[in-house]
Structures are given as structure tokens and as C-alpha cells.
Amino acid sequence: MSDTKALRVLFCMGINQNFFDAPRDEQLQVWAAFSQMWNGIHDLPGVKVFGNMDDDQSMVGPSAGYPWTTYLLADVPDIASVHAACNLFRSTPVGDGTYKLWKYCKVEARTGRELIIQR
Template sequence: MTEQMRALVCIGVTDAFFAAGADERALVFHATKDAFAGMSERFGVTVLGTFDDDTLQIGPSHAFPWTCYLLLDVPDYESVRAIANVFRETEVGAHRMWHYYKVEARLGRPLFFGED
């Protein structure tokens, strides 16, 4: 029996994003949306939920609390690694996406209560 795995992808916005002009920030938004389109099909994950704290948190996120989160059911470690690689590989203008974001992923399992 294989134990179900969950991933919590924690995403912070860096100083570089806030230092960028409006056109560059718009480019980052569009590139991010495109880069993560079709996550379920591309990475074999199930998106259980998303959370964006950008209305109450202002400025860069260097650690917890993060700006936004993805909660995923994942088939394996490699699927989470592939999602993290999107930040490493996606070009946004003169930079890669990781220039604008800090990312940490946590792997775990479903909690034994609270999902009824």
C-alpha cells in the first residue's frame, strides 16, 4: 500500500518584484499564470486548494508567513521537484522566474482528522 502524499508549496514574493516597474510586474503575473496552467495534467497532481494573502500582507516575503500557497495531492517527490523547477526554468524578460519569487515545498500526508 502506497501512502498518499501531500505537498504544500509556499511562495514568497521577493524584493526584486517590488522594485520592478508596472510593466515588468505585469510580465511576471502573466508568465506565472502561463507557467502553472494545467498543473494537474502536466505534473500528475491534484490541486486541493490555493491561498493568497496579498490583501493583508504587503511587501516581500522572505519566510513564513508566505504570500501564497498551493496545497496538492502528489504522486511522488519528483512531481513536486518538477513544479519547483518551473520557477528555475521559466524566463521572465531578462530573468528567470525565481528572481521574483522564493519557494519552499513541504511534503507530508493527509492529517488523520478534519477532512470529513
């Protein structure tokens, strides 16, 4: 029997220029799609979300990389589940479905393990 540990994953998410260039009604559709994706990560089997952090008040403009716009920290059962979470950016429709969420934002999954300090 193997004793597999969950992966500790920091999902780093960045909003890109397409979002900022979009008209307000399209931005609201992106926000609805982002909410759907966010809830989709929470709903993946075996995923335990610990929390999130949003940089939107101290960071202005698009995120090409660090610092990211928002972060979600979770334990995820396996790498396939990490990939499924990232795939939500590719598959979540915005508005009428002409575009998917990844037109407006990106994700990078930093995958590791829980650091346990022995005393």
C-alpha cells in the same frame, strides 16, 4: 505490489523585493510567468490541486519566509513531481527570457501526508 500514497504538499510561495522594484511592465510580465508556472503545477501528471490561499490583502511587501504571499495545496504522486513543480520557478521565463521566475519569487514545498483520524 506496493500501495504508495500520494504526498500531501503545501507549496508556499513568496514574492521578493525584485518584483516590487521592477517597473510596471516588468511586473506584468512576472504575473504572466507566474500564471504559466501556476498552470504548470496543475498540469503535472498525477497532481491533484485542492486549493490555494493568497495573503496579498493582509500582507504588504516581500516574503522572506512565513507568512508567505500565497499557498497551493495538492496531492503529488512522488518526490520527483514535487521537485518538478519547484523547478518551474527556475525554468519559467519572464518576458524575453533574460530572467527566470525565481528572480522575483521563491517557493518552499512542505511535504508530508494526509492526516487521517481514526474513530
